[in-house]
Amino acid sequence: MVIEPKYIKIRDLLKGYLNDPEKGVYAYNGKLNIRPPYQREFRYDTKQQQAVIQTILKGFPLNIMYWSVCEDGSYEMIDGQQRTLSVCGYYWEHAFHITIDERDVLYYTNLTEEEKEKFLNYELMVYFCTGTDKEKLDWFRVINIAGERLLEQELRNAVYTGPFISDARRYFSKNQCPAYAMGQNYMKGTPIRQEYLETILVWAARHDGINGANPIDQYMALHQKDPNVEKLWNYYLQIITWVKKTFTKYRKEMKGLDWGEMYDSFSTKDVDPNELEKRIGKLMEDDEILKKSGIYRYVLSDDLRDLSFRIFDKKQKREAYERQKGVCPHCGKHFELEEMEADHIKPWSKGGTTVADNCQMLCRDCNRTKGNKY
Incomplete structure (x- = not known):
């Protein structure tokens, strides 16, 4: 894994900026994909965007950004999307104004020439990351991602980018996506936070017999180049149905x-x-x-x-222990209280309840043996 730090001036970042619903969002002479398919859907609010520009104009440092180096020499934004879009929106789209030195309603065009130059010459600290998919994922897991922290599944999406994850996001990662419409009552979390996608990937990896410390990573690596997620979607449909x-x-x-x-x-x-x-x-x-x-x-x-049942309280356990004089009724041996476990004399499955008269203290071995019988 190679991590190369560079300083990129904002004037160079802004070149070739494109924000098109169909084609995507690009900058840096069209070489930087600011919003690749795996990126999150939400973005900074106005106050956060204003804070980015104010930080730049005051000459304060912004947090480090991370770009992934692609095989064709282009780049994909891993961390820094929100800040980058704030910069581009302020310069190109006049999307919001700022307040600086008690001057209000300052769009880029209202800045002084000195302020404009300061803005354009501001240097962003960028880490260019080159390596295998696994190396990138290991790196992104340990670094302290600035701003809006990437979730574990967002990190995986960033590393295993390709047609599979692009199609998966369409089904599992957008507001009102098909997976939400089909199974919202049965799934925890929200699609936009990647929780639906992460859950179905856990299920699919286990279904395919993928074991190990990181089964989702293995599954995504195996299917990264798949043209679509038809198999994964059909499996989800079968489960929910x-x-x-x-x-x-x-x-x-x-x-x-x-x-x-x-x-x-x-x-x-x-x-x-x-x-x-x-x-x-x-x-x-x-x-x-x-x-x-x-x-x-x-x-x-x-x-x-x-199932999880009501448990006997300390008083009930002590009473049963004293009643038995510390002797396990199954093996007939004496034990200290802390060496024994409370047990239902009449099992719950046969109508037993958690009351003092139905409590007995068994040694751990006997309790385990008894528990395995029903």
Whole structure:
């Protein structure tokens, strides 16, 4: 990985500026792509833009910007988009005014000749980053990105840019995108913050058997040059469609669950949605269950580990321990209180509740063994 610092004058940055809805946003003689497909949708508000220009005219330093060097010698903006657009908007588009030295409503054309020269000759500190995709991603993860910090998925988008991520953003990363329209009730976060895209990439990587420390990175690297995300989108549709058909009544506890894992594990299981709903309704009313969201996986898996139950308090544990005289009723051995765990004598699955009379203290080994039996 090569990181080369350079100073770029604003007058050079402004050359060849283009802001076109179809063609994109470019500057630096058309060589700098200011808003590549992976960049975020939002931008500075007026006060933030004004602060950028005031900083420049006062000669104060702006935070470092990061440009990625492409194979063809062009550049893509990694960090600094908001500041760059503020500079270009002020100079080319007269998009906002500033206040300086108690002078108000100062557009670029209203500046003195000295101020104009100071603005145009101001030097921006830019790091030019050259290297493999992985090297760039590792670098961007550890640097302290200035301004609006890039999210982890935004960093990945920046490194694994290509037709795949461009198409993925169309489906998963825009306000009112298709993924939002289809599954907003079941997904956590918002598309514009890349949370929808990150979630489906987690699901898809696991579905394809991609393991390791960074499965999303591996998945994106494998599919970076794919012409579109048709396979990924169809997988998402299958998941959300299955959820809606399987669970006929929507509840707030359904939002943000790992539906990808449940789809992969149970979509081929023959279930009756009406019977599932009856079980879910009954379980939702059970005060013993603390983790209501776990009910959805439990009715498919019948695995008690998917649920979280009310626990015995310290008084109930101490009373049971003294009653047993410190002896585990399963193995018959004596233990200290801290070496034992509270257990339901009559299991919850058979109607047991979290009351003192239903509490027993088991040694850790016996409790684990008992727990594995039901």
